[in-house]
Amino acid sequence: MWSDDWSLTLLLVLLVGNIFIVPLARFATWGRFAGRGILLLIIISGILATVSDLRVIFIALAFSLISLLLGWEDIARPNLYLHLVNDFWALLFLGLLIVLILRQVFRSGPITVRRIQGSVAVYLLLGLIWAIAYEIVEIMQPGSFAANTRHEVALPELGYFSFTTITTLGLGDILPSSPLARALTVLEALIGQLFPVVLIARLVAMEIEYQRTRERHASRSIE
Numbered sequence: 001m002w003s004d005d006w007s008l009t010l011l012l013v014l015l016v017g018n019i020f021i022v023p024l025a026r027f028a029t030w031g032r033f034a035g036r037g038i039l040l041l042i043i044i045s046g047i048l049a050t051v052s053d054l055r056v057i058f059i060a061l062a063f064s065l066i067s068l069l070l071g072w073e074d075i076a077r078p079n080l081y082l083h084l085v086n087d088f089w090a091l092l093f094l095g096l097l098i099v100l101i102l103r104q105v106f107r108s109g110p111i112t113v114r115r116i117q118g119s120v121a122v123y124l125l126l127g128l129i130w131a132i133a134y135e136i137v138e139i140m141q142p143g144s145f146a147a148n149t150r151h152e153v154a155l156p157e158l159g160y161f162s163f164t165t166i167t168t169l170g171l172g173d174i175l176p177s178s179p180l181a182r183a184l185t186v187l188e189a190l191i192g193q194l195f196p197v198v199l200i201a202r203l204v205a206m207e208i209e210y211q212r213t214r215e216r217h218a219s220r221s222i223e
């Protein structure tokens with residue numbers, strides 16, 4: 001898998017596009033629905049990039065479509081509990097997606113561009129997961145995040161806060177104010193620092209081991 005997989009490239013394009021589209025469209029009903037649609041496409045493209053079993057793919061597509069319908073219902077008739085269900089559903093699927101992608105990234109074999117793409121996708125998915133987690137915290141405990149803006153702190157702002165946190169940019173225009181929000185922020189900052197270091201070390205070790213294995217096989221064939 002991933003030798004010429006277009007779905008992985010699509011996943012990366014959607015993850016980057018999500019950073020720009022959701023904040024720009026947040027004030028319109030169609031924009032909120034577009035955000036749900038992009039999340040659905042992220043999950044679908046991720047499943048297609050990591051799963052070869054058609055039954056699993058169809059089951060994932062069915063649950064994703066149900067999630068989209070629930071998201072549209074929440075937009076048409078806002079409901080706090082339905083919104084939370086959608087967020088928890090998204091966390092579950094995105095967490096599963098990270099596990100599936102990491103399985104592919106750490107498979108035995110040479111280090112290719114596709115593995116690098118998968119690693120970048122995981123990093124962006126972590127930022128998205130934390131943004132949704134922040135929204136859950138803000139919904140359950142309003143005021144958990146304080147912003148220097150006139151607007152309420154919603155998912156677009158929390159997505160911005162998540163990516164500035166995971167990259168340790170920390171501009172300070174949005175601040176966590178509750179204990180849980182602060183704990184999640186610290187945890188994301190730690191992952192933002194440790195994940196690239198551990199990932200690079202692991203990929204380098206895998207490539208060295210692969211090259212050594214090839215040399216051993218080559219020497220045996222010559223003998």
